[in-house]
Amino acid sequence: MARAERRRDGGWLRNYLLRHAQTLFYAIGQLSRTPLATLMTTAVIAIALAMPTGLHVLLKNMQGVLSGWDSAAQISLFLEHNTSEQAALGLAEQLRGHPTILEVEYISAQQAMAEFQRLSGFGEALNALEENPLPPVLVVQPTLDRQDPQALQALVEELRAEATVDLAQLDMEWVERLYALMEIGKRGVWLLAGLLALAVILVVGNTIRLMIQNRRDEIVIIKLIGGTDAFIRRPFLYTGFWYGILGALLAFIMVELSLLALAGPVNSLAVLYNSHFRLGGMDFLTTGGLMGGGLLLGLLGSWLAVGRHLRSVEPT
């Protein structure tokens, strides 16, 4: 009967939407009645959301720094011991004309020795050596970057074929290592995000469970006078929705404030490294992901709690 009536009423869609809007605001009205409890729950959700989000933003920043260093891929050419300075400089000059080489720096055996003495701490002890064991080195700066490892490798092979070149070595391992570390970091962030998402679901689910317990009588009465499960579920789902949204908003504020707090020291560090690097904030995608994620987790948590606990509340 009720269904037929609803269909006869031409404005039922409008009524339907209006009812949803009413429930939406009813739900936030209920939350605002217990501001402290709401704030605490929201804060727990926000912290759980802010941790992976903040780490994600930091990782993204690090990635930005790294891609700035990428192009600094270097090739060290260790020349034969008996190579004369003349020959070495000649080769350097010849390589400077190479299309994929930007810059070539010559380090003589003596310079290499001096640097080694300075850095190794062996100092005077090395003077005891009869002859310099270090070869002269050409440090080649290719125009290629690590985005194109095949071309780089080809260049290395080409340089290795030079008669005076004893050993050609691509100095990229440390970048590679950093990238590998970052990959682990990314995985870690995802893992953390997964665990904390579970925490958000549990927090929202538990809060909704308590709400259902507190409003048992009301639920029973609504069931007795013909309320459908969907009708009873609705305010709880909207409560979960609000927890998710509010938690995400608070998380956004937390992350932005933390970045603001870090910006000063990071800038000082960047200045030391002669870099124009600025700590980036949350981009559109991250913000959207945070909001959408918070909303979905809130809904999911309340959905699960409502599904589990509402059926047990039956009139007797």
Next chain:
Amino acid sequence: MIRFSNVSKRYPGGYEALREVSFHLAPGEMAFLTGRSGAGKSTLLKLIALIERPSGGQVLVGGQNLNKLGRWRIPYHRRNIGVIFQDHRLLFDRTVYDNVALPLIIAGQGRQEIGRRVRAALDKVGLLGKEKLYPITLSGGEQQRVGIARAVVNKPPLLLADEPTGNLDPALSREIMRIFQDFNRVGVSVLIASHDHALIRSMGQRALTLEQGRLIGDGQLVSGESQHGQG
């Protein structure tokens, strides 16, 4: 309106609250359900509102076999029955108006329609001036009348009342009964569980008498506990 055919109800634990009960309540009829405490009056009403399911027999309400009614259709079934509870079952954190409006909100009525119908229902039970009050500030009789207004607000064809006058003085009880008679006069079927024999006799209406789950009498109560004339 209501037809019971050999209906039995055995509660988990084994107690048989109703045994082979059969009766028919015609549309537009008003009747009382009486019997000692524990006789099975509330159980019978619960079977009609599908708060409990029978363990044997058939219950038909408005021609619908309740055994064949799935769980998801129970709410729609209940919307066609106004139930009045002895303990009122009002929401104490909502105003009288909101309590009475609840069935209409559940059924998805528009705001204006709700306002019109709530005021009409409150008017019928004589509570029009109290719509903004909270139930806790009302007397027992007034709370019972709020419950009645909520039960009739969406004009169900059937009213069930479980001890609606349980804690009320005789004058108030008669007033409540008069309200039920008014609804019955406009075509609503009414079934009222009560053990107040004096009141039932004074109403001169059909009474179904239960004893230990069996229907032992059907007709007007004349005098004494279980004597019946034929009505």
